Amino acid sequence: MTRSIVIVGGSMGGLRAAEQLRAAGWAESITVIGTETHLPYNRPPLSKELLENPGTTAEAFEAVKFRHRPSVTDVEWRLGTEVVGADLPNNTLTLDSGETLTYDGLVIATGLRPRRLPLPGPLRGRHVLRTLEDAVELHQELRPGTEVAVIGAGFIGCETAATATKRGCSVTLLEGTSGPMQRALGEELSAGIRDYLVQQGVTYHGHAKVAGLLSNDATIEDESSCTGIILADGTEITADVIIESVGSIPNVEWLEGNDIDISNGVLCDEHLRVVGTRNVVAVGDVARFPDLRNGCGARRIEHWSIPGDTAKIAAKALIADLNGAALPEPAVPLPSFWSNQFDLKIQGVGSPTLATRIVELEGSAKTPHDGVVMGYYQDDALVAVVSVGLPADRQLHYRKLVNDRHSEQPQQDTQLQAI
Amino acid sequence: MKIFVDRQLCENHGQCAIAAPQVFRMNSEGILEYEENVNDSLLPDVEDAMDACPVQAIFIQDQS
Numbered sequence: 001m002t003r004s005i006v007i008v009g010g011s012m013g014g015l016r017a018a019e020q021l022r023a024a025g026w027a028e029s030i031t032v033i034g035t036e037t038h039l040p041y042n043r044p045p046l047s048k049e050l051l052e053n054p055g056t057t058a059e060a061f062e063a064v065k066f067r068h069r070p071s072v073t074d075v076e077w078r079l080g081t082e083v084v085g086a087d088l089p090n091n092t093l094t095l096d097s098g099e100t101l102t103y104d105g106l107v108i109a110t111g112l113r114p115r116r117l118p119l120p121g122p123l124r125g126r127h128v129l130r131t132l133e134d135a136v137e138l139h140q141e142l143r144p145g146t147e148v149a150v151i152g153a154g155f156i157g158c159e160t161a162a163t164a165t166k167r168g169c170s171v172t173l174l175e176g177t178s179g180p181m182q183r184a185l186g187e188e189l190s191a192g193i194r195d196y197l198v199q200q201g202v203t204y205h206g207h208a209k210v211a212g213l214l215s216n217d218a219t220i221e222d223e224s225s226c227t228g229i230i231l232a233d234g235t236e237i238t239a240d241v242i243i244e245s246v247g248s249i250p251n252v253e254w255l256e257g258n259d260i261d262i263s264n265g266v267l268c269d270e271h272l273r274v275v276g277t278r279n280v281v282a283v284g285d286v287a288r289f290p291d292l293r294n295g296c297g298a299r300r301i302e303h304w305s306i307p308g309d310t311a312k313i314a315a316k317a318l319i320a321d322l323n324g325a326a327l328p329e330p331a332v333p334l335p336s337f338w339s340n341q342f343d344l345k346i347q348g349v350g351s352p353t354l355a356t357r358i359v360e361l362e363g364s365a366k367t368p369h370d371g372v373v374m375g376y377y378q379d380d381a382l383v384a385v386v387s388v389g390l391p392a393d394r395q396l397h398y399r400k401l402v403n404d405r406h407s408e409q410p411q412q413d414t415q416l417q418a419i
Numbered sequence: 420m421k422i423f424v425d426r427q428l429c430e431n432h433g434q435c436a437i438a439a440p441q442v443f444r445m446n447s448e449g450i451l452e453y454e455e456n457v458n459d460s461l462l463p464d465v466e467d468a469m470d471a472c473p474v475q476a477i478f479i480q481d482q483s
Contacts, residue, residue: 391449
């Protein structure tokens with residue numbers, strides 16, 4: 001009898017999982033279940049060029065849809081379908097239609113959804129940016145002269161603020177605790193990019209605690225529109241459009257009741273096998289897996305390169321487990337990421353959040369527009385490099401140093417002892 | 420197989436040069452150079468490079 005693997009999640013992670021299962025030799029049935037009605041598409045343009053000029057939803061999809069490997073043409077896609085429950089010990093899933101589906105192997109690829117601010121008030125004019133529809137709808141409101149407030153200055157917040165400014169909007173970027181992208185880039189580069197964004201016309205508001213939303217008629221919530229934001233210190237910021245970019249929440253509720261750790265994404269081992277199961281793996285940013293490279297325990301990584309990297313490891317492990325074969329040695333992903341904001345091309349490799357020390361390797365963090373390279377050290381080991389405006393061959397040079405966990409200085413003491 | 424990179428799409432991210440260094444490399448100006456005719460045995464690496472390309476600029480021309 002033909003066995004089946006079901007992939008829950010119809011986005012990039014789901015597609016990569018299907019392709020990697022085929023690449024690893026799985027010739028039997030694969031079904032992908034996804035809540036969105038589109039086949040998988042590339043999300044990074046949604047805050048950048050696609051937001052600037054999406055066309056219709058159909059045109060936008062054409063511009064960003066992923067090509068599929070020929071090996072996955074026989075995969076069954078069940079789109080617009082939500083898995084609402086799972087009984088992992090009995091290998092069954094429950095769909096939103098009430099239908100029950102059984103599987104031999106399961107891939108969890110449900111990803112993230114945007115976190116929302118727990119603020120009552122108007123619904124109109126409030127946006128998040130995750131799906132194609134989000135981008136198309138937001139684009140329609142980003143008309144020249146519109147006052148826009150972006151809450152949260154992570155990568156998506158900063159990119160969205162830049163795109164809205166390019167569209168001719170008057171943009172205020174608000175951040176609660178720190179500078180833009182500070183958690184990822186560190187204080188110095190964050191400050192340099194903040195100054196650059198301000199030069200480009202973005203109004204930056206740090207240490208902003210959002211207390212509430214203002215509306216043109218607070219008495220009728222459904223029909224009123226946003227007119228602004230009120231901060232905890234009483235400051236009012238006028239805005240017709242409010243964009244919430246305050247992080248993401250893993251989509252794991254459907255896995256509740258299975259005695260697995262879903263406290264922050266799905267806890268996996270280094271093979272991406274879900275801890276406490278025998279035939280379940282997770283891929284992409286919903287997977288929390290041990291960082292063998294840096295020895296810092298299990299964590300989720302929300303970078304574009306991770307779905308592909310984790311799918312490759314997980315597919316081999318799942319097939320080995322289903323066939324009762326020995327597990328291959330797992331690869332150890334090296335994350336990479338990028339962000340375009342106005343003319344800044346920011347490129348990163350490794351895990352800068354692990355840094356205990358950050359140094360300027362080239363240029364100055366104060367003037368990122370002139371090019372800068374920052375090194376992120378965990379004690380003596382280089383664990384990440386973030387550069388702005390650096391040619392790709394130089395990025396590859398730094399990538400190799402990060403991959404080797406290169407030490408800034410040779411360990412003199414050790415050498416002396418060896419002599 | 421024959422490889423084609425759409426230069427209109429390519430932003431010289433350099434991810435392909437990591438995935439398939441026998442086929443793709445970044446020159447000293449940071450611009451992509453690549454082999455157009457590639458042995459079929461390199462297909463897995465080329466597929467990895469296609470996956471890793473943030474802008475999906477890499478195509479295999481004679482792939483069915």
